[in-house]
Amino acid sequence: MRGQTAGITAAALLALLLLSSSTAQAAPTPVTEMSIDGDVDLNNRVRYAFQTVPESVKYDIYYSDESFNNLSEIVPTASSVAGFPDAWIFVSEDQADDPSIQETLKFFRCWWSTTIIPETLATDFQIEEGWSEPTFSTGMPVIPPDATSVVCDLPGIVRGQQVYVATVAIDEDGSSVTEGLEVLSAITTAESERPPDPDMTRVYIAIGVIVGGLCLTALVLYFLSPSRRERSGYLFVLPAILLLATLTFYPVGYGIYLSFTDESAENYGEGEFIGLDNYELLFSDERDYDGDGDPGFWRTFTFTLIWTFGCVIMHMLLGVLFAMLLESGIIGKVAWRTILLIPWAVPGYISVIMWRGMLNRFGWVNGILTSDIDYLGLDSWAKFSVIFVNIWMGFSFMTMTTSGALAGIPRDMYEAANIDGVGRYHRFRHLTLPQLMPALVPLSLLGMIWTFNLFHVIFLMTGGGPDRFYGEPGVTDILVTFVYDIAFIDGEYGLGAAWSVIIFLMLIVFSTAYLVVTKAGEVDG
């Protein structure tokens, strides 16, 4: 995940619009020259630049929903905390990264230089000479005192809403100058001010061909059909088949095609065929931003497997255990069943956000346990937390299904076993388990497919974070959440499609196993 904020309010396409820039200039001027420009990054970021002020030790950047002339007029945006800056930049000679803070907090991108602010910020100006990346302290950039221009990609701006931004320079005494604030506004929107939509005739033609072809096939089959009675079946199933073909099989095919093109949000609709380049890029050093020799694929893949198997195995274990408890003649079975149903019944996204709040460093879990652990901010704890939450969300469904299967086991088998003096373990191993297996095996395979594809738990919990390095998957990113980042935050559709195809190939393994085990492929005659 690129940055916590970036992920949380995702943006599909973005354009920036320079709307107004009030120029009330009164001495002393805090920040002399600023500009704001667009089409930067394909997420909810706004690229923003300002000229530094001598003697400053810190620059506070404020967002507001309304235009403002001094800090008390700020109307905090959805992501702001009243009275606090949304981002800040330190000025310091000490250019060392804060060792206690992980790289992962650097969601705030920034560059500094001793030159002037470039004409337009939309270009790749930062690759030109004179531009450097800052070091970080407490997740915020640190620039040297001799920097004169600063450009940053402001995170956490909700798309489609106008936001007003101002920078306040803070001097050594900690006092800030709020008069004569230069407030710039930006709006991040999905479509406005984008180049006109590309030619979609290809898509129309493809859909037309599919619909026409299928209709024609149906027509031919209809008239060739030997049985006058049975052939009406075609008329009944045709609409469903058409829908499935145009909106599932065609997109899948199109996705596979996309993975061989360099289609992205910028040259959208005009992607060119580039062969297997995307697949090479998946494993190439070009995308290895943190220089650990892995562009993130294997790391993500490993965690995806841990996530999938960890969750499914725990679901199975707890499900069987709790179901046996439920079915062992307890008082108030219906009431307990209803209570245990709740984790499954609460809408998934609500559960995830509830847990996110509880596991927050200042949340309830730390409060109850009187511990102080940043469950979602530390690598291992974040991994543990997402798996734990998914176990909480999934165990009750497994309990329900398993208790249904258990109830179907004939009682007299147990009575016979009791008379023969069979021990508890053997009763489970040789009686219960074999009876449960036909239900458990397909369920666990299905569970694996679901968990492998489960997007919203990780996306809403950690957004894939803690982040490792800009451009690399976060610590808790699984394959599907990282594909989302590539496609909709980077806007690299082709590359995203290549990842998707790889995921698809992996899923085929699970799916084939499922089809073989359940014999579901052998539809009835």
Added chain:
Amino acid sequence: MRDNLAVRWWTPVSLRAVASFGWISLMIALFMCAVSWMRGDDAGLTTALMVVIANSVIVFILPEDVPARPVPEKFALFLVSGASMTVLSLSYIIHRSDSSVGLTLVDYWTAAPSMLVGAAAVIAASRSSRWFMGKASTEEALNGLARSRKHSGAIIQTAKQIVLIHLGIFAILPPLWTVMLSLSPGNSLSMDFSISTATLEHYEKMWGSERFWGWFWNSIIVSVATTIFGLTIAFPAAYGFSRYRFYGRKIGLFMFLIVQMFPGALILVPYFIVMKGLGLLNTYAGLVVAYSVTALPLCVWLMKGFFDTIPRELEEAARVDGCSQMQIFSRIIFPLSLPAVAVTCLFSFLAAWNEYLLALTFLSDTDRYTLPVGLASMVSSAQAGDSYWGDFAAASILISIPVVLLFITFQRYLVDGMVAGAVKG
């Protein structure tokens, strides 16, 4: 013979009870270790680990049947472990009360079971000394067996109920937290809930919030339209697959099976591009079509399975009596398959109601957000977490209650449907 058997199989019921409850206290003691470790409380961790060891001795050492020879060492171990469990958990409590945060509910809860079980172990063992020494007479054994029969049911039941209470708390804690959060004043995460300060302000705010109701109606429109549209397509298809044996039928059915395995992520990118090309982003129609297609395979399979159970003869008889195809549909098939139709509707509705990923991708206009995207955006802060948590909690409760009631009412059908291969909601 009968006497010998009684002696051989007899274990004092009090010892059995200690072993049963010992399992529960062992689990809680393990949790005590985890909590101490998370607090970075090394002294507490050491104590907790010793409790675990003493507790394991009690759970694992009990001989199943009467010892063939006297086992004074087991007797001694029982007494010592029980006593040390009590003493150690007591010292844990004292240790925690000295700490900076003082005693909390968690401390009492983790220490109390070991204390009680330890004390019970000491009492039970000292009362069963004759049994440990193999000196119990036949008469004692018979009495003991009778007591066992009388009490063991209640003991096991109590143990199970205790486990279930813990399970229930585990299941209900997050929703409970949300309820408390929604009733606390202020919009921050660090709530300080108490009955006296409980307030309905968040509920009033959400109830009167245009934005919330906007999202709500978006969700209702999309979900209802998805259900209706999906059913209109799926119903005839399921009927066709069930009733007619045409060429290509098996391939068609198989297609409906495998699309459920397609990863959402694979379809997402091309879906987005196609929807964009068709101008369906940010529209209800785009979402409705997408959701209907996602739910289609399950609907078709569910209803086909049901149609297969309706005898064909019914229709043939109706046809002989001069019913048209439409009449057969409306007079016979539809009324008979009403339960299946209802379950299918419920599925489509809930799937659309809870869907997050597609809605997030397709909708960029906050006024078009459905509830999942809208609610998630309320707490999407990257900051320390001070977004609109109170409001979010109130809205979540308002939305969850009807959904949870639906789940509880129709749990049988939902479980069966999910097992039939649904997409997880």
